[in-house]
Amino acid sequence: MSEWISSLSNIHEAATPPIGINRREFIKFCTGVAATMGLAPAMSLRIAEAATKPQRPPVIWISAQECTGCTESLLRSTHPTLEQLILEHISLDYHEALAAGAGDHAEAHKHSSMHENKGRYVLVVDGAIPTKDDGIYCKVADKTILQHVREAVTDAGAIIAIGSCAAWGGIPSSGPNPTDAKGLGEIVTDKQIVNIPGCPPNPYNFLATVLYFLTFNKLPELDDKGRPKFAYGQLIHENCERRPHYDAGRFAIEFGDEGHRQGWCLYKMGCKGPETHANCPSILYGEVGSGAWPVGTGHPCFGCTEQGVGFTKPIHELSDVSLVTPPNSFTDIFQTKGQGVSVGAAALASGAVGAALGASAVIASRLGKHEEGTSEPQQTD
Numbered sequence: 519m520s521e522w523i524s525s526l527s528n529i530h531e532a533a534t535p536p537i538g539i540n541r542r543e544f545i546k547f548c549t550g551v552a553a554t555m556g557l558a559p560a561m562s563l564r565i566a567e568a569a570t571k572p573q574r575p576p577v578i579w580i581s582a583q584e585c586t587g588c589t590e591s592l593l594r595s596t597h598p599t600l601e602q603l604i605l606e607h608i609s610l611d612y613h614e615a616l617a618a619g620a621g622d623h624a625e626a627h628k629h630s631s632m633h634e635n636k637g638r639y640v641l642v643v644d645g646a647i648p649t650k651d652d653g654i655y656c657k658v659a660d661k662t663i664l665q666h667v668r669e670a671v672t673d674a675g676a677i678i679a680i681g682s683c684a685a686w687g688g689i690p691s692s693g694p695n696p697t698d699a700k701g702l703g704e705i706v707t708d709k710q711i712v713n714i715p716g717c718p719p720n721p722y723n724f725l726a727t728v729l730y731f732l733t734f735n736k737l738p739e740l741d742d743k744g745r746p747k748f749a750y751g752q753l754i755h756e757n758c759e760r761r762p763h764y765d766a767g768r769f770a771i772e773f774g775d776e777g778h779r780q781g782w783c784l785y786k787m788g789c790k791g792p793e794t795h796a797n798c799p800s801i802l803y804g805e806v807g808s809g810a811w812p813v814g815t816g817h818p819c820f821g822c823t824e825q826g827v828g829f830t831k832p833i834h835e836l837s838d839v840s841l842v843t844p845p846n847s848f849t850d851i852f853q854t855k856g857q858g859v860s861v862g863a864a865a866l867a868s869g870a871v872g873a874a875l876g877a878s879a880v881i882a883s884r885l886g887k888h889e890e891g892t893s894e895p896q897q898t899d
Contacts, residue, residue, distance in 0.1 A: 584645025
């Protein structure tokens with residue numbers, strides 16, 4: 519460990535920290551990125567070296583049917599800030615909203631960059647892609663976005679679909695979908711695509727993915743939906759700050775009721791955390807404290823990072839819990855004096871039921887392992 523700290527503290531002079539970041543902050547940033555990606559602390563040195571290479575990777579950012587929310591999210595990142603990201607870590611060679619040039623000059627620069635950096639540039643697609651009537655419902659420079667995407671993917675070194683619209687259609691593809699909008703993966707089927715879903719996604723998941731590619735010259739480990747496992751490997755439900763209330767059977771029923779004011783679980787209000795994979799409760803959003811994500815503000819998770827959940831299921835519909843689904847028969851948290859059990863008794867009874875459900879799940883899982891041929895049910899710590 520001491521050798522690792524020493525090596526970080528003596529990063530080669532060529533690895534100058536980005537503008538506006540001192541060496542200590544830069545070390546903390548690289549260590550944080552390594553931790554976010556589930557890498558050993560020693561890997562932060564390699565990330566630091568990759569992040570400060572004189573040769574910055576070119577990025578071509580194509581915007582399709584989108585609300586610019588993903589770009590706005592990037593604009594508000596603070597580690598690094600947008601100017602540090604663009605000027606020190608990557609070379610943002612094309613982005614309609616952020617480009618200094620416009621019109622023919624911007625398009626010419628894009629094509630020049632793609633030609634000079636064949637196999638090296640990172641293609642980022644933001645927004646769903648309309649396909650009806652050959653994609654005429656979204657055009658730039660007299661060409662459809664469908665044409666722009668097919669042209670840009672040919673020589674890209676890595677392809678990232680940022681935001682739920684690009685990942686699997688998002689809002690534009692929801693019914694009735696008049697433009698037959700699709701996610702990038704339905705358009706490009708012969709190349710590996712990294713999906714960074716979210717509405718908008720956390721900018722650090724995007725940044726960490728790019729830095730991983732720069733550091734190891736390969737993409738991070740992906741799940742079966744093309745999402746980086748370091749960011750989407752766990753259910754929101756697993757790390758949610760309201761999870762203890764779920765296990766104890768304490769649920770808010772509607773906005774402003776007693777349970778809602780006390781911070782109880784939002785499952786019965788339609789929270790999609792039990793079926794949505796993301797690291798929202800772990801890294802939060804915007805660095806403004808525990809309220810920096812929907813559940814922290816008292817609103818149910820919408821499931822925006824999960825295909826078939828966000829923009830598909832009604833917000834009030836109960837989520838499909840992969841572990842144990844609480845019953846709908848729990849006593850209401852509101853009780854008029856003389857009518858039914860008290861709030862305290864209801865909470866106590868609900869807690870007992872929640873504990874029983876949890877115990878039943880553990881027993882069932884152990885019995886399942888036992889039936890599969892294990893001589894004794896496996897013990898857990």
